Amino acid sequence: MxxxxxxxxxxxPDQQVALAQTFGCAxxxxxxxxxxxxxxxxxxxKLxxxxxQRRVVTEAKRSPERS
Known part of the structure; x- marks a missing residue:
């Protein structure tokens, strides 16, 4: 079954803002x-x-506009 x-x-409304930011980042x-x-x-x-992950995520964390 x-x-x-x-x-x-x-x-x-506060949770909506937090969810929108999270989904936007993703x-x-x-x-x-x-x-x-x-x-x-x-x-x-071939990657x-x-x-x-090393190229994209790590480098994005290091950039000031994406931190």
Missing amino acids: QLRYNFRVYPT RVVYNDNLRAREHAYAAEV SDTEV
Whole structure:
């Protein structure tokens, strides 16, 4: 027997702001990751997940506009 539950969340205005910031940051990191993989693919270089993380996430943390 399979059960399924549906939940609905009603965040407060402060929580909505925090969620929007979190999802915005995740979208930026994903886009940076995708861009790095596309450049590597065009250059015929194979990147591991660790290498992408080092290039994208670590460098983004070091930049003043992304900190």
